[in-house]
Each structure stands twice: as structure tokens, then as C-alpha cells.
Amino acid sequence: MSAVAQGALAAAVDLNGPGHYLNWGVIQISAANLVIIGVMIVVFVLALLLPFPKGRGRR
Amino acid sequence: MSVRERADLVQPDESAEPDEAAGWTAAVRRRLVRELPPDTMLPDTQPRYVASWIYVFGVLTLAAFLVVLGSGAVLAIQGPSWWHTSDIGHFFNSLHLWSVELFMAFMVIHLWGKFFMAAWRGRRALTWITGAVAFLGSIGTAFTGYLAQQNLDSQWIAVQSKDALNAVGIGAYFSPMNFGQMLMWHIVLLPAFVGILVVLHILMVRRRGVVPPLPLRDRPAQAGAEAEPGTVSEAGQEAEAETEEQP
Amino acid sequence: MSRRSRAAEPDPYSFGSRPYDLVKEFTVALVAVLALSIALAAVFSSPDKRPVTIATWAKADSADFTATALAELDGTSGTAQYGPPYNNASEGQKLGPVGLANLVGVTKPIDTAQDFVIRPLLSAAQTAIVSSAVARYATASGAQQSTWTGNYSNALDKANGDPAKIAAGDYGPVPTMLTALLAQARAGSLDGQLLTESGAFYQTDYTLPLLFLADGSYLADLAGQDHLAGTQWGMMNETGNYPGQAWLWLYTFWYQISPYNNSDNGDALVWGTMAVLSLAFVFLPFIPGLRSIPRYIPVYRLIWREHYRELRARGGT
Numbered sequence: 307m308s309a310v311a312q313g314a315l316a317a318a319v320d321l322n323g324p325g326h327y328l329n330w331g332v333i334q335i336s337a338a339n340l341v342i343i344g345v346m347i348v349v350f351v352l353a354l355l356l357p358f359p360k361g362r363g364r365r
Numbered sequence: 366m367s368v369r370e371r372a373d374l375v376q377p378d379e380s381a382e383p384d385e386a387a388g389w390t391a392a393v394r395r396r397l398v399r400e401l402p403p404d405t406m407l408p409d410t411q412p413r414y415v416a417s418w419i420y421v422f423g424v425l426t427l428a429a430f431l432v433v434l435g436s437g438a439v440l441a442i443q444g445p446s447w448w449h450t451s452d453i454g455h456f457f458n459s460l461h462l463w464s465v466e467l468f469m470a471f472m473v474i475h476l477w478g479k480f481f482m483a484a485w486r487g488r489r490a491l492t493w494i495t496g497a498v499a500f501l502g503s504i505g506t507a508f509t510g511y512l513a514q515q516n517l518d519s520q521w522i523a524v525q526s527k528d529a530l531n532a533v534g535i536g537a538y539f540s541p542m543n544f545g546q547m548l549m550w551h552i553v554l555l556p557a558f559v560g561i562l563v564v565l566h567i568l569m570v571r572r573r574g575v576v577p578p579l580p581l582r583d584r585p586a587q588a589g590a591e592a593e594p595g596t597v598s599e600a601g602q603e604a605e606a607e608t609e610e611q612p
Numbered sequence: 613m614s615r616r617s618r619a620a621e622p623d624p625y626s627f628g629s630r631p632y633d634l635v636k637e638f639t640v641a642l643v644a645v646l647a648l649s650i651a652l653a654a655v656f657s658s659p660d661k662r663p664v665t666i667a668t669w670a671k672a673d674s675a676d677f678t679a680t681a682l683a684e685l686d687g688t689s690g691t692a693q694y695g696p697p698y699n700n701a702s703e704g705q706k707l708g709p710v711g712l713a714n715l716v717g718v719t720k721p722i723d724t725a726q727d728f729v730i731r732p733l734l735s736a737a738q739t740a741i742v743s744s745a746v747a748r749y750a751t752a753s754g755a756q757q758s759t760w761t762g763n764y765s766n767a768l769d770k771a772n773g774d775p776a777k778i779a780a781g782d783y784g785p786v787p788t789m790l791t792a793l794l795a796q797a798r799a800g801s802l803d804g805q806l807l808t809e810s811g812a813f814y815q816t817d818y819t820l821p822l823l824f825l826a827d828g829s830y831l832a833d834l835a836g837q838d839h840l841a842g843t844q845w846g847m848m849n850e851t852g853n854y855p856g857q858a859w860l861w862l863y864t865f866w867y868q869i870s871p872y873n874n875s876d877n878g879d880a881l882v883w884g885t886m887a888v889l890s891l892a893f894v895f896l897p898f899i900p901g902l903r904s905i906p907r908y909i910p911v912y913r914l915i916w917r918e919h920y921r922e923l924r925a926r927g928g929t
Contacts, residue, residue: 317459317657321853327839332868334845338855342470350474353418354914360416411632412624414919424638428645436649449660458660459653467649469859481911485897487621497894504859511857517661518851521835523818524826525842532705532879534716537697542823545816574624578916579907581923 406571414578422475423570429468430563434556436461445513445548465507472500484576492569499562506559509551512541523547627919659854661838666806666821669830670797675773680828681793682768684728685786686761689827692724698823699723705880712880720819728824732805733792742792745785752784760784842867862886 326337384395439457440448448454476496485493508526512519523541530536541547670677683689687701695702696713697720704713733746749757764783771777775787796802806820825831832841840846847864850856866872866882875881897903906912913920 318655321656322659322851323853324837325839325849325851325853334839336839336849336853336856338850338853339848339858339861342466342855342858346470346474349470350419350477353422353474353478354911356418358416358418358918360918407634409631409633410625410629413628413630413922414916415632416918417915419915421637421641424641425645428638428641429649431642432646432649455657455660456653459656459658460649462658463652463656464645464649466652466855467645471645473859478915480896481906481909482915483903483906483912485903490897493897494894497896501890501894504857507857507859514660515663516659517663517834518659518840520663520822520825520831521840524822524831525840525846529879529883531694531697531713532877533707533883534696534712537713537716537719540720540817540819542819543817548816577622577624577627578919579912581913581920 401568401572405574406568408571412575412577415575419474419478420575422471422478426468426471426475427563427567429464429471430559432464433461433468434560436464437552437556441552445515449515461510465510469503469507472503476500482576483579486576486579487573489569489573489576492566492573495562495566495569499559499566502555502559502562506551506555509547509555512547513544513551515544627923656854659851661851664825664831664834665800666797666803666824667800669825669828670794670802673828673830674794674798675768676828676830677797678775678790678794679765679768679773680824681729681790682761682765682786683827684724684824685789686758686765687724688765689724691722691728691823691827705877707877707880707884722820722823727809727820728806729789729793731809732796732802733789735805735809736796736801738792742788745788745792748785749789756784760786764790843873862889 321338328335328337328340384391384398436457440454440461443451443454448458479493479496508522511522512526526541527536530539530541539546539550666677680689684692687693691698693701695704696716696718699718699722704711706712706714730746730750733742738746749760752760760783763781764778764786767778767781767783768775770779775791778787793802796805803821806824807815807818809820835841835846836844838851839849840851842864845861845864845868847860847867848856848858863882863886866885867878872878872881872885892899892902
């Protein structure tokens with residue numbers, strides 16, 4: 307089976323093309339990894355800042 | 366009422382008779398009830414200060430771990446080459462990959478939170494240690510998983526990583542080019558290792574309770590004062606806490 | 613002693629409690645993570661680049677294949693020069709004064725000339741010309757063998773790797789052997805032969821075919837195109853635009869800088885560095901200074917702001 311999925315289960319976003327990479331000095335990072343790490347940091351910050359529901363007994 | 370006092374209210378049966386039966390089984394039962402009282406294992410209250418979204422990342426990590434295990438189990442049903450020739454198999458491979466990405470992401474965010482809470486305080490060093498070792502074990506599990514893919518990526522990772530492992534002698538017995546060995550480490554040994562650590566980690570969180578907040582001002586007499594660098598060792602703190610918690 | 617003045621952490625419930633449904637929270641988390649995983653899998657799928665075989669390599673780049681086979685024959689290939697655990701050609705890497713690889717020794721012995729060239733040739737049906745070429749090579753002295761392979765290697769370099777353009781010279785049976793091996797490779801039989809060379813029917817250890825591939829440059833070139841090489845932070849990366857093992861960022865970082873990237877012991881040095889850092893990570897609670905960082909970087913004030921607010925309101929702290 308080829309790297310590109312076929313038929314009804316085709317991926318909506320095909321990530322199989324040439325990778326996008328960013329360079330900064332000695333640092334080389336893929337766009338994909340950068341997105342993952344960026345989202346993690348955003349989620350961490352949001353988790354710290356977003357108000358937690360008061361007085362809620364159950365989630 | 367302290368956690369310990371509340372736990373003491375729980376008896377293995379409804380009568381007030383102390384459990385003094387003889388034998389190994391009874392000894393194990395008494396030990397388990399004493400160390401892991403049901404009321405603290407499955408509490409229906411939580412400390413008031415647990416009021417931040419950062420606290421959900423532990424259970425999110427656990428949930429992701431279960432999705433990883435489940436999707437891995439489905440991949441195991443038809444073996445390691447199924448996903449290359451089946452759309453459904455490929456989907457479950459994708460599910461396994463993305464649940465692993467979520468697992469690692471949630472675990473690291475959980476780690477960031479626990480670090481900034483200094484969550485190892487109050488006899489919780491082992492909770493930190495089991496979590497840290499589980500993290501390292503997860504990295505090893507992921508590594509062997511990538512080797513088990515049986516595609517170009519696996520080939521490259523195998524021939525590259527062999528150099529790191531050979532350099533320190535490990536490669537003599539643990540070879541990333543040995544597919545059978547890597548697969549068995551990935552689906553048997555490492556998940557068991559990580560799984561056991563996760564169970565211990567969670568039991569310890571339940572047993573000790575969620576770490577209380579750092580006091581805003583350092584007072585030597587105040588409970589929970591963080592050790593000033595260079596003063597008291599953790600062992601000293603542990604020993605002291607040990608004597609203080611005698612009923 | 614100062615430890616007398618330090619009390620244990622307060623009981624978690626000493627600040628009050630609220631009702632909480634642990635099992636429901638777990639269930640919600642499980643459903644949420646499952647839904648998110650399914651969505652990501654459906655939208656992005658997963659990468660699956662076809663592995664290379666020795667056959668695809670030999671067909672795509674016969675010059676590289678031939679040069680690699682020659683290097684295996686004359687003992688100049690990466691594997692031939694590797695050292696433990698494959699042979700004693702070098703003493704392996706050292707971490708300071710300790711040569712761990714050498715201590716452990718050769719546990720997976722490989723004789724590259726025999727394992728990659730001669731035995732595969734002998735294990736296939738060959739014409740009389742090829743069989744006698746192999747026999748002639750095998751019975752020649754080491755010096756004679758080196759002369760043949762050395763001459764052929766120089767000639768191949770001058771001919772840009774194309775055996776058809778080689779000038780006449782004293783190469784002995786070497787060209788015949790390598791031509792036969794190339795034909796075996798292109799036909800696909802070398803893949804299987806290397807895998808089952810030990811004589812076992814069932815085999816899951818791909819060491820020989822993988823090492824042979826790694827000794828050439830075809831696999832490495834493909835990897836480089838996908839940014840998977842060591843000097844490209846490759847450990848973190850994945851083929852295409854997929855996220856890779858981003859958690860390996862620190863491990864692969866060391867390979868990008870000196871002294872790791874220009875030392876013969878680079879791999880061992882990285883291992884040593886990461887072992888120390890990992891131990892510090894695991895035993896953090898016992899390391900003064902490091903364990904006080906949460907106090908110096910007060911993220912905790914954000915996390916427990918409600919708690920501190922309530923304590924102030926109650927007149928506490």
C-alpha cells in the first residue's frame with residue numbers, strides 16, 4: 307500500500323509531501339514539531355490562566 | 366479530619382472486631398487495607414486547593430495511555446505487517462501514533478505542572494521518581510515502537526541508533542536491527558514496565574493525597590516549608606515525617 | 613539541629629474539601645482523549661514510506677552497490693572497521709577512560725568479506741566462471757587479495773563507479789565476483805540470502821541486510837532528503853510533514869555541537885551526558901538548588917491563586 311491513503315479513509319490533510327523545516331543558527335526544527343511544541347506551551351499557559359469553575363462538585 | 370483518621374474509620378467488614386486472623390493471606394489483607402484504604406483509593410472529595418486546570422493532565426495522560434494500549438492491541442491482532450496493506454489497519458496505526466503524541470504531550474505538561482508545584486514535597490519523592498522513570502520508560506517504548514513499523518523510518522532509526530547503543534556496550538545485547546527482539550520489548554517488556562510504574566505512581570498519589578500548596582512565605586515553623594538549599598536533606602525530612610505520623 | 617523546626621506537609625484536607633467524582637472525571641477524560649485521537653488519526657493519518665531493499669538499492673544505484681560490496685570484500689567498509697560488537701577492527705568508543713563496548717566485546721561477529729560477498733555467492737547457483745572466480749579469490753593470499761581489490765577500487769574511482777568503463781588491469785577474480793553479486797542483488801535474492809545466512813528458516817534479525825545497506829550511501833541519501841540525518845536533528849524528525857519524536861530534542865541537540873559532533877567518542881559522550889541529566893531528573897527531589905527552582909520561578913502563585921486569596925480573606929498566612 308502506498309504512503310498516500312486511498313479511498314474512503316483518505317486523510318483530510320496529506321502530510322506526506324516534503325517536510326517544511328525552519329532554521330535558526332544551530333537549531334533546525336520541522337514545522338510539525340514546532341506546532342506540537344507550540345501548542346503544548348499554549349495549552350500549559352491556558353491551563354494555568356483559565357479560571358477553574360468555583361463551587362462545582364462534579365466535572 | 367486527616368486523611369489517616371478518615372482512613373481508620375474504614376473496616377474490611379462491618380463488625381468492629383480487629384482483623385487478627387493468622388496466615389499469609391490475612392497478613393497481606395491487613396497490609397493492603399492499612400496501606401491502601403478504599404476510602405483514600407477512591408475518594409469522593411478532593412482538597413479545596415485543587416482548583417486549576419493544570420490538575421487534569423495526570424488523568425489525561427492516563428487516558429491517553431489506555432488509548433495507546435488499546436490501539437496497540439488492535440494492531441497486535443493481525444500482526445506487525447497488517448497496517449501496510451489494510452486501510453483499517455492503517456487507521457489503527459494512525460490512532461496508535463496520535464494517541465502516543467497526545468500521551469507524551471499530556472505527560473510533559475503534567476510534568477511541567479508538577480515541577481512548578483514542587484510536588485515531591487511531603488514524602489512524595491517516590492511519586493516523582495516513579496513518574497520520572499515512567500517518562501524515560503515511555504521514551505524507550507516509543508523508540509522500539511518506531512523500530513517495529515517495518516518501513517523506511519524503521520530502517521534508518523535502526524542503523525543510526527545502533528551506534529549510540531554500541532558505543533556503550535548495550536548494543537551487544539540489545540540490537541535495534543533485530544526486529545523480533547525490538548517488537549517483543551515494545552509490546553511486552555516495556556509496556557509492562559511503564560504500566561507497573563503508572564500503577565505505583567497513581568497508588569502513591571492516592572495514598573499521600575495531592576500535594577498542598579507551597580506556603581507563600583517561608584517560615585521554619587510553618588508546615589511544608591521548602592528546604593532552603595543546603596540545610597536539611599530530604600532523608601532528614603522523611604525521617605522526621607515518619608516519626609510524626611505515628612498514630 | 614535545624615530539622616527539628618521543620619514540620620511535615622500539612623494534611624491535604626486541612627484546608628477544606630469539596631465533593632469530587634473521580635470515576636466520572638476519568639471517564640470524561642477517556643472519552644475526550646479517544647475522540648481527539650480518532651479525529652487526529654482521521655484527519656492526518658500516519659506516514660509509511662516503503663522500506664528500501666537491497667534489490668531496489670542495486671537497481672537504483674549499481675555503482676554505489678558495487679563500491680560497497682568491494683569495501684566489504686577488502687575490509688574498508690563501515691561495518692568492517694566498526695569494532696565491537698561486530699569485530700575487533702577498532703576498539704570501539706570510550707567514555708573517558710572506560711571503553712564499555714570493548715569490555716563487552718564481540719557478541720555478533722561479522723566477517724564482511726565472507727558474510728556479505730563470498731557466502732552469498734556460494735549459496736546461489738553460479739556459472740562455472742563465477743564459481744571458479746570465488747574459489748580463486750578464497751584460496752589466494754591476503755596480500756594478493758589486497759592487490760586485486762586495491763587496484764579495482766582505484767579503477768572504479770577513475771571510471772566514476774561504472775564497471776563497464778574500467779581500464780584493463782590486474783583485478784583478478786574481483787570484477788567477476790562483484791558483477792555476479794550485483795546480478796543477485798538486482799534479482800532480489802541477496803535480501804533473502806543475507807537474512808537467512810545463519811541457516812535458520814525463521815529469522816527476525818535484519819542485522820546483515822541493514823548493515824550492508826548502511827555501508828552504502830543510498831539509504832543515507834534518502835534519509836537526508838527527509839531531514840533524518842544526525843546533523844539535521846534527525847532523531848526528532850519524521851518523513852514528510854509528520855511530527856516525529858519531539859521529546860528527543862535534548863538527546864539530539866548534543867550531536868549538533870562540539871565536542872560531540874567532532875569526537876570519535878561522540879555517541880558515548882552523548883550517552884554519558886544524558887545519563888547524568890536523567891539521573892538528575894529522576895532524583896530531583898534530593899538535589900538542593902534544583903529542587904528550589906519552583907520557589908524562584910513562582911508559577912505556583914498562579915496555580916494556587918484561589919487558595920492564597922481565601923487564606924488572606926480568612927486572615928491566615
